[in-house]
Amino acid sequence: MSIEKISNITTSAVRAGINTDEHHGAVVAPLHLSSTYSLKGFNDKRQFDYSRTGNPTRATFAQVIADLEQGSVGIVTSTGMAAVHLICQLLSTDDTVVIPHDCYGGSFRLFTHLAKRGQFKLIVVDQNDQQALDNALAHKPKLVLLESPSNPLLRLVDIEEVTKVCHAVGALVAVDNTFLSPALQQPLTLGADIVFHSTTKYINGHSDVVGGVLVTKTAELGEKLAWWANCIGITGSAFDSFLALRGLKTLPVRMKQHQENALQVADFLQNHDAIDAVYFPGFPEHPGHEIATKQQAGYGAMLSFEVKGGVEAVKKLFNNLQIFTLAQSLGGVESLISHPSTMTHAGMEIADQLEAGITQSLVRISVGIEDVEDILTDLSHGLAQSQL
Template identity: 55%
Template sequence: MSDKRLATIAVRTGIDSDSQYHAVVPPIYLTSTYSFPAFGEVPQYDYSRSGNPTRNTLADALSELEGGAGGVVTSCGTAAMNLLVTALLGPDDLIVAPHDCYGGTYRLFNTRANKGDFKVEFVDQSDQEALAAALAKKPKLIWVETPSNPLVRVVDIAALCQQAKEVGCLVAVDNTFLSPLLQQPISLGADFVVHSTTKYLNGHSDVVGGVLISKDAEMAETIAWWANCIGATGAPFDAYLTLRGLRTLAPRMRMHEENGVAVLEYLQQQAMVGTIYHPSLPSHPGHDIAKRQQKGFGSMMSFEFAGSQAQLEVFVKELKLFSLAESLGGTESLIAHPSSMTHRAMSDEAQAEAGISTSLLRLSVGLEDPRDLVADLEQAFHLAAEAH
């Protein structure tokens, strides 16, 4: 484990590593192939699908931030998930996943299970009876998403990892909503951490990528082998941009949280806002767990719109500083309607079971001036209230 603090790791990884021209910022290696030094001598890098210096620098930075032994940067977050289940699971193996996970996660696991690649069971992981029943089936892997997307529910990672260990089960945690600056699942007992690097790690909504990090060095080599085998690795230029974004992660996360607090305080005063979902609220399920295992509450939040469907549509349409879009974690603020957007891959029944209603809206609070964000929400609520 590094003795450097997380912000320093994010800023300094790769800096002053260029031995040829002594560039402070490491160069981008866009090459697809590499020369062999001599016949029969295999170099460290031979082909960029299997290894690339720029991509590896990013993987090293993210692995160090998460306290892992090694990682693989992939073409997207879904590719990182797919890499893990491909490397670990066979037709007779069971994965236990949250019933309220990201829609793309649900689609991937459900579709591959229906093909017979492995078995999957979606359970409410905060329900101890349901979780115990699932663990009694001796799963090979438990997939954890905390805070969850879109209801930001919190799971006790340390407790779940202890339960999993008792039945010989591995645990993977999707840490996308918080980043390693606010939560480090490996330190709580997890075996793997996954991120969609598209989100906070890159932070500028201009790159799609993912990463899979392993606590165990031998397993890190295994997933690297599989990443090369199935072609899951990310592009060097995308890795460069993500590494560039990573250098400002610490100040960005501070501002995301500050702006999130301002927006949250405003929402709590609005008549057209029903239940608000955010781990900082004492009424939020898992609030005490979040205080214990997280270093911050993050700036992702959702709320039930307490008006008609027509008023909801007016509210979303009239927003000027919250773009109606999927994804999250960029400098710009976004609003999403999970039922028809990020979670539309789930059936109506699955959405209902997960607690995703048609009145639910999800906010990714960006880095604009918080006074402008609040003013924008104010004018949109006012126009929605006037609509019939």
Template identity: 50%
Template sequence: MSNLANKDFAAATIAVQTGLNTDKNHQSVVAPIYMASNYKFEDLNNRPAYEYSRSGNPTRDLLANALTELEYGVGSVVTSSGMAAINLVLNLLSKDDVIVAPQDCYGGTYRLFDSFAQRGVFKLVWLDYYADDIEQQIQKIKPSIVWIETPSNPLLRITDIKKLSATAKSVGARTVVDNTFLSPIGQTPLKLGADIVVHSSTKYLNGHSDVVSGAVICASADDHEQLAWWANNTGVTGSPFDSYLILRGIRTLPLRIKQHSKNAQSIAEVLDAHELVKHVNFPGLPSHPDHELANRQQNYNAGMLSFELNGDINTVNSFIKNLQLFTLAESLGGTESLVCHPSTMTHAAMDEEAQLTAGITTQLVRFSVGIEDKADLVADVIQALSVANIEKNTPNAAGRSAKAGLKKVLDDDSVDSAACRLSPALAALW
């Protein structure tokens, strides 16, 4: 189905070109959407390439092919959601198999793994992937799957894919990497030794916050064949229209990832220098414990970061409430900037003990930094920090007056907005 088969092109070229000029009916440059649920048989002796869209669809196959090439795999399965993609991989396990997973993973992953393990679907061991003896622990447990989420959600810790993949292979285990936070433009786990990559395509792959979808990309034909069978068997395959939208989104993925990364880097540096911020989690900062590993393993840092504020939940509420360009919402990876409170939103499925073990506090805030103008985003973060800091330190009438004065400066239309927000008066408050 690809016009790029067996050609060594860069990721940006693959992202744009995959699927173009494949229409044989009317020679359209962009491939059409095949919405049909079923396909005609010529006779009983000749089965068509496509029979029923749950098991196979031309539009979905174009997306699968693009993801296979971008991730350097041999085959992909497109699913109806990111959780469906994760769930699909779990079909490779039996009740006596063990899966090891990081303590600080996405809340939905934690909930799915934990609920299945409690039902006896497989055995589960949570591990601290940043412990010095992590390799020895894996060798002792001898799991069937080593699950990696890097960067982790929401603490942006980095796992050495190459090292843990080698350890997994030494005990006969598959390595599965959730690559949602970076996309194949940010890192390519299969090239580092992983066996399977999963995506919530809802996020960066689609990039426009209007599709829910997932994907699984395999390094081996056998794994791909098994998972494609299970996807058809369980009915978790993605829809043609969603596949079309994601394929369209992928065409701008390289440009978007670059801008996400630049914007996030600037915001991380602003946060890291502010007195109201206790700690910033972003691999692009030299202070990040995995900064050097991220530089070796990743091409970009993308737009995800998190940070802890000095103060209580009221300080967090004040900061979030006063942001103008960051929408309080779950999900990530869209063109727009989002702010999230992990302990009550994305990781609410984890109980308090599990959250504390993972390092998630009520003061933790997560950003999905979009591709808006960098100066506008930075200025917005600065003003929200300034207001929250005033309210934290002077929670009285004087504090409210200072906040009102700051807002007047920020809302003054007589001066260019970005220049005004970065004025000496604002800098002094910052």
């Protein structure tokens, strides 16, 4: 990605909604909490009439995300999983969906349970296994879900190449871009049809909002999904949109600091005696390093690692940390640590976890923007205690 593109994203994020109030000249986009809006007259609607259908604050946020992702239509939802569920409204009982075997546990749970109810047919596949992916695509799926980097093992797929083969069999491609945000990756420019986020994470960045957003490449697809979002009532609130819009303004500068810290943390962990393996695309030896370098503007601030000594060592690590907080989620300014098997991916059966490479000794961290020396000191102490 060029410097011009990065600069444009930075400026666009900072300027989101600035100086758009035509009534009072407010510099910051106003928060519109009204649930309903008056008509000009009989059967004469204004732009907005009811906040489930449309809200000025939410519309501003949706448009900014669409612009950052270089898409046509943005749809703000109440949660990240609501955005995933919205995509499912495109499917019928005869359609086939292909998802990665190592996707986020909530997505895995949703797709597998909807398939059990007969909403669609499902194929779960290792998308890094070309033969397995080809076999899945031979079923001519309606939708292929991609997650790159994957949660929690940071596996990469070549979005552009996979999208080409998916389109060749008539499949729509939806990409979960939560781990990177539009500051570091724009899947629609790589050919994808839909990109979605949990805005709870990096886009908001302050762990005080739960929300989601999806952006479509074409207006036609966006209009169809917007109709469904209104129909089933999963659009996001005005207040959550206002907070997420505020957080978005610092996204590029936050991501810069997140990544600087993450690189030092990854180097520290890679050389630590208590660690068996580190999964971080920024390492040249990472299997997806070349792909990440090609399609991303940075390597992100998520990484995972295997602790020597298994789950008991993991418990000791968690019990001896002060900077890192043991909690769900990611992408906030604070550093978080989690145990995927019992937290983010607890909705998967143990057999499915193991198939995806999620072991009891696996730990995932979201590196915050605290002073990196404090972060390293905290990890050093915790890891030392984990081996006692």
